[in-house]
Amino acid sequence: MSESELLYTDLLPGGCHWSLHLRRGTSLRLVDIEGGANVGMLFYNPANLLERYNAPDTLKCQHTFKLTTGNCLYSDMGRIFCSIVADTVGWHETVCGNSTKAIVAQKWGEHRYQEYRNEWHQNGYNSFLVELAKHGLGKRDMAANLNFFSRVEVNEDGDLQYVPNNSRPDDYVELRFEMDTLVILHTCPHPLNPASEYPRKPIWYEFRQGPAMAGDDACLNSRPENARGFQNNRVYHLGHKGCDHD
Numbered sequence: 001m002s003e004s005e006l007l008y009t010d011l012l013p014g015g016c017h018w019s020l021h022l023r024r025g026t027s028l029r030l031v032d033i034e035g036g037a038n039v040g041m042l043f044y045n046p047a048n049l050l051e052r053y054n055a056p057d058t059l060k061c062q063h064t065f066k067l068t069t070g071n072c073l074y075s076d077m078g079r080i081f082c083s084i085v086a087d088t089v090g091w092h093e094t095v096c097g098n099s100t101k102a103i104v105a106q107k108w109g110e111h112r113y114q115e116y117r118n119e120w121h122q123n124g125y126n127s128f129l130v131e132l133a134k135h136g137l138g139k140r141d142m143a144a145n146l147n148f149f150s151r152v153e154v155n156e157d158g159d160l161q162y163v164p165n166n167s168r169p170d171d172y173v174e175l176r177f178e179m180d181t182l183v184i185l186h187t188c189p190h191p192l193n194p195a196s197e198y199p200r201k202p203i204w205y206e207f208r209q210g211p212a213m214a215g216d217d218a219c220l221n222s223r224p225e226n227a228r229g230f231q232n233n234r235v236y237h238l239g240h241k242g243c244d245h246d
Helices: 055-060 101-108 113-119 124-133 224-238
Strands: 006-012 017-022 026-032 039-045 048-052 072-074 080-087 146-148 152-154 160-162 171-177 181-186 203-209
Touching: 017 124, 026 080, 039 080, 039 124, 055 072, 072 224, 080 224, 124 181
Parallel strands: none
Antiparallel strands: 006 203, 017 181, 026 171, 026 203, 039 048, 039 146, 039 181, 072 080, 080 171, 152 160
């Protein structure tokens, strides 16, 4: 992509959270600066907050356990929030959920804001709740989240096993948004991360104006189910004037 397509870029420190509205046609690139990052993420429809990311449908309709280039991220109404159009990592997981206050305290100790200020130990679950509250949402609106840059495999005993350093410095994943989307995210540790110290891994993010989807698009054509998902989006946008674009 040319520099003229770059709209905005900034750093998000490790152990933080954020939320934002992304417009249809915009792309978001996440860059793991140091390697070994984790980005927990949820998606909601800002025009109907009852519509949110659905992990089971995302996996089963694409016949996969991992996410990478060519995969689409589905809502619970059969529409596509965004597509993974570029990925140097090759494996992102969407089954293990969040770290909690108890998990973080057990692994790395309880570091409260009162004593540690910006170096306190935040967790994924509470980070999501803080951002959800900004948009009138709460615990009952929490869904199963993605964990970008993280990899979990099944060992010989059938247990889920975290793979350390799944991503390397400067690895990235790029999402193209297929509908207006409320994005909730955090950079808190993965719940299965065995690191001896609280892993405070920052990411760099870039907003770009995404190109129009071509007929040979990898996300559109990777599964027949995805073609139906894009058709659901098309019908939705025909009847939803708030999502019209030039």
